Amino acid sequence: MIDLTTLTPLINGLSVLLISAGAFFFLAGTVGLLRLPDLHSRLHALTKADNLGLGLVVLGVLPRVPDVLYGIKLLLLWIMVLVAGATGAHLIAKRALRGEGEPR
Amino acid sequence: MDEFYIGAALLLLLTMAGGLVRVAVGPSPADRMMAAQLLGSSGIGILLLLAAALGIPALFDVALIFALLAVINVAAFTRRRVDEGSGA
Amino acid sequence: METMLLLFDALLLLTTIPLALVTVTSPEPRRAVMLFIAFTLTLALIWARLAAPDVALAEAAVGAGLGGALMLAAARRAARVSAADTALYGGTPPTADRGTDDRQA
Numbered sequence: 001m002i003d004l005t006t007l008t009p010l011i012n013g014l015s016v017l018l019i020s021a022g023a024f025f026f027l028a029g030t031v032g033l034l035r036l037p038d039l040h041s042r043l044h045a046l047t048k049a050d051n052l053g054l055g056l057v058v059l060g061v062l063p064r065v066p067d068v069l070y071g072i073k074l075l076l077l078w079i080m081v082l083v084a085g086a087t088g089a090h091l092i093a094k095r096a097l098r099g100e101g102e103p104r
Numbered sequence: 105m106d107e108f109y110i111g112a113a114l115l116l117l118l119t120m121a122g123g124l125v126r127v128a129v130g131p132s133p134a135d136r137m138m139a140a141q142l143l144g145s146s147g148i149g150i151l152l153l154l155a156a157a158l159g160i161p162a163l164f165d166v167a168l169i170f171a172l173l174a175v176i177n178v179a180a181f182t183r184r185r186v187d188e189g190s191g192a
Numbered sequence: 193m194e195t196m197l198l199l200f201d202a203l204l205l206l207t208t209i210p211l212a213l214v215t216v217t218s219p220e221p222r223r224a225v226m227l228f229i230a231f232t233l234t235l236a237l238i239w240a241r242l243a244a245p246d247v248a249l250a251e252a253a254v255g256a257g258l259g260g261a262l263m264l265a266a267a268r269r270a271a272r273v274s275a276a277d278t279a280l281y282g283g284t285p286p287t288a289d290r291g292t293d294d295r296q297a
Contacts, residue, residue, distance in 0.1 A: 012105055019108070019153070023115045026146055030119040033126050033142060039134055042126075046138050050145045057112075057149045064156040070164055074152070077164075081145065081171050088141060088178035095182050096134040110196040117200065120234075121207045127230050128214055136226040147233045151240055162245035166236065169249055173257030177229060180261035 015060045022056030025049050039096050043089055050085040054078065109157035113150045120146045137181045144174040201241060208234045221267035225260065232256035 029049020036042045058078045065071045123146070126139035148167045155163035211231050218224040232255035239248035 016108055019112050023112050026116055026119045030122045034122055043138055046142050054145050054149055057152055061152045061156045066161050070161060077168050077171055084175045091182040092134050092138055107193055107196055114200050117203050124211060124230060127226055133222055140226055140229050143230050143233055154240055160245055163240055166240055166245050166248045169252045173252055176257045177260050180264045
């Protein structure tokens with residue numbers, strides 16, 4: 001059994017790295033949402049921020065959870081966001097492509 | 105370490121404020137909906153970081169509810185209108 | 193830590209209050225509903241920041257989840273009814289461009 005306290009700086013550094021990467025993806029997604037010219041390229045930028053950014057933030061927060069149950073909950077949250085984000089983006093794109101009675 | 109979490113949450117809140125501009129001006133409803141989806145995701149990120157920094161584990165559950173309601177809203181938004189064409 | 197939290201709260205207020213004003217003054221129903229959903233998200237963040245996770249939970253679930261979905265359906269129906277009224281009682285035909293981009297013809 002190794003001493004876990006010696007690992008703390010390593011885990012903290014990893015956490016900082018992961019959360020910084022996640023925040024960068026959120027930043028990139030928002031810039032894309034604001035600056036890209038049409039709906040489908042904006043949707044493309046958005047899904048990167050959703051899936052990857054949130055996933056990296058979840059992994060970065062994971063060492064700070066109070067017990068294992070919360071860790072599992074966080075991972076399940078990420079999986080749900082992945083599935084829902086992919087499905088939702090697909091539905092929105094299809095709806096926009098077909099017009100569905102609204103101006104494009 | 106807590107400082108860093110709050111700082112990251114601050115950055116995510118800034119991106120959330122930027123996304124709000126797209127919700128307000130977005131030319132089509134689909135634009136608004138997907139901007140609202142991004143807002144939900146960054147809201148989840150902020151809640152996770154706040155839960156870790158402030159030491160309130162119940163905020164993880166709030167983040168879970170945020171993820172759920174994003175699904176509900178997208179489903180309500182993209183629902184096909186079955187009675188389309190039959191008048192009001 | 194304290195100054196960071198103060199900055200966080202200030203930014204949260206600075207986004208929530210203008211968002212509420214834009215939501216209330218929005219003339220078009222569907223735009224108002226989507227802005228309301230975004231507003232509820234920031235409001236839930238405020239409750240979380242006030243260390244009231246249970247209230248934040250209720251706010252997120254009822255305000256944005258159920259309320260948002262119900263109001264989206266209601267706004268869609270309202271747009272359709274007002275277009276039908278215009279067709280019945282004269283005025284510009286519902287297919288014409290009426291200046292608002294979200295109006296359903």
